[in-house]
Amino acid sequence: MFIEPYWIETKYVTIESDQIPSQFDGKTIVFLSDIHAGPDFSQDRIDSVVSQVNALNPDLILLGGDYVDGDSANINSTFESLSKLKAPLGVYAVLGNKDPQYKTLNAIPTYGITYIGNKGTWIVENGSRIRLGGVGDYNNGVQIPNATTSVVTPQDFVIMVTHNPDYFPNVDKSKVDLVFSGHTHGGQVTFFGLWAPVTHSDYGNKYRTGVIEENNSTLIVSNGIGTTMLPLRFFARPQIIVVELKKT
Structure with a gap:
């Protein structure tokens, strides 16, 4: 309660692909998820996370949902802090299952962030591009992946954000x-990082945390930043995910 929820890990992952354009070689993506702003995660703590992310000088920032812990009163203050995130290729967001949909959808563009739930966009750099999109929450929303994938070719590098990793088996x-996901909190309280009794996933510990590869696609599941239910973590440190793209 007093140590691990505050002990944020910066986790580095390298993604290698011959589909990554040379103009994106070495670009970095920061992924944040599950802030759960509320009594256990104040605006000052969000500001501190934002400062940590900006110090990493990311090229692209992706936000994976659950910005608040269900209380719409915290939405504006949370996005006021998140509006200070800086990345030359932009800041993009989807919703999570805890986000009050109407007020969150209004806040995201108001504070200068681009919403990509069931939307796709091209990220362009020096004439080359990669595809980025997202889907609605697996439990509370609708998933329209074609908004991202209908215009891509086998040569395109495609990134998708889904709050819940349980959607990964349905990804084309x-x-x-x-694919970037959060939701599980890494189990939040685990048996020394090896297994968690509660993951909020239909797949148990399969998609609890880390990097999972299936059929030439990679899923990265973040432990998230905040906590839910109880302000506890045990061998499931909060995470800022940093992905470096590498052309092969």
Whole structure:
């Protein structure tokens, strides 16, 4: 309660692919998820996370949902802090299952962040591009992956954001190369990082945390930043995920 929820890990992952354009070689993506702003995660703590992320000088920032712990009163203050995130290629967001949908959808563009739930966009750098999109929450929303994948070719590098990793089995892995998820909190309280009794996933510990590869597609599951239910973590440190793209 007093140590691990505050002990944020910066986790580095390298993604290698011959589909990554040379203009994106070495670009970095920061992924944040599950802030759960509320009594156990104040605006000052969010500001501190934002400062940590900006110090990493990421090229692209992706936000994976559950910005608040269900209380719409915290939405504006949370996005006021998140509006200070800086990345030359932009800051993009999807919703999580705890986000009050109407007020969160209003806040995201108001504070200068681009919403990509069931939307796709091209990220362009020096004439080359990669595809980025997201889907609605697996439990509370609708998933329209074609908004991302209908215009891509096998040569395109495609990234998708889904709050819940349980959507990963439904991803068209012939078109999507990299998927970011949160939701599980890494189990939040685990048996020394090896297994968690509660993951909020239908797949148990399969998609609890880390890097999972299936059928030439990679899923990265973050432990998230905040906590839910109780302000406890045990061998499931909060995480800022940093992905470096590497052309092969």
